Amino acid sequence: MKVTFSKNELVQAVSNVQRAVSTKNSIPALEGILIKAYDHKALLCGYDLEIGIKTEIDATIIEEGDIVLSAKLFSDIVRRMPDELITIETDDKLITYINSGVADYQVVGISSYEYPELPSFDELESFSINGNILKSMIKQTYFAISDNQSKPIYTGSLFDLKSGVLNLVSIDGFRMAVRKERITGDNNFNFIVPGKTLSEVLKMNCDDETEIKVIVGKKHVVFKIDNYSIVSRLIEGKFLDYAGTVPNGAETTLRVKTREIASSVERMSLLTNEKLQSPVRVIVADNGIKLLCTTAVGKASDYIDLAFDGSEVEIGFNNRYLLDAIKNSETDELIFEFNGPLKPLKILPTEGDSFIFLVVPMRLA
Secondary structure, three states: OEEEEEHHHHHHHHHHHHHHOOOOOOOHHHHEEEEEEEOOEEEEEEEOOOEEEEEEEEOEEEEOEEEEEEHHHHHHHHHOOOOOEEEEEEOOOOEEEEEEOOEEEEEEOEOHHHOOOOOOOOOOEEEEEEHHHHHHHHHHHHOOOOOOOOOHHHOEEEEEEEOOEEEEEEEOOOEEEEEEEEOOOOOOEEEEEEHHHHHHHHHOOOOOOOEEEEEEOOOEEEEEEOOEEEEEEOOOOOOOOHHHHOOOOOOEEEEEEHHHHHHHHHHHHOOOOOOOOOOEEEEEEOOEEEEEEEOOOOEEEEEEEOOEEEOOEEEEEOHHHHHHHHHOOOOOEEEEEEOOOOOOEEEEEOOOOOEEEEEOOEOOO
16 A cells, blocks of 8 residues: 555544544554555544544545554654655555655554454434534533443433434433424434444534434444544433423523523532532522532532522532533523422523423432
């Protein structure tokens, strides 16, 4: 193989596919990046048996071929090359020569025959969505994905399509986030994507016009973003009936400025840490919200003057869970709906119904 790349294109491609490379694996090839040169394109691929990222970039192909190179070493080399062109050449002993200007490297490669193929599957369903909209949906629900491996079904987000509406749902047992958006198409189907995969989708650059195509198979999904493909396994199992968990109505309703309530909760959080866990006590009474926090370090209180409808309520929350929901709302104002001290807080936008966040309370002493 002998191929010449533009340095900028190669560096960008290597940086993106490297994120799917396994750092420690019993298969040495999976710690590398697969490079395939054919026609006028070069394919680069990273894969850890759960998620794969591949892309094709323009290149001058002098001799077709393929090789697997250590991802970390290859990335470090190409980023530091002095010239705008980088030539990669391999011989029949898998020695790879990397040249750019006056800089030359010789590194030992791995045969592509040792590199597992990315999954191929039959398409069962597909849809397209604006890239920035999908990334916004993921961002607003990602915080509620569980990291508890004993319940793997909730270590990902549910994609639930019904009659042209896409609902993205994450649940970790302490909070739930639902974000919905209307898309083209009227098929009804759902699937669960691992949180790690969604994190990689978030990291991909999208402009305002980028359309992401999502292709779903029985056990795998592909996100096609420009000239990149993110291939992932799906999480199998039965997801919670999320619609049935959302409380109907409210005993107490109030409208609050997002930045103001976030700042108040952050002030209460100064007295808490992993060793000093104590609920932030929220009291809705008189003409406002009083926030209190008491730990072994001391006491803190704060007050927000505002009107509310309904009954007075006193309720406690884990400061981080409450703050995550508030900060991921991406709106200037929020509606808080309470149904007593033991039912989840429902957080809604002031206009429309693009998201619903639920935060489970903590019992107060």
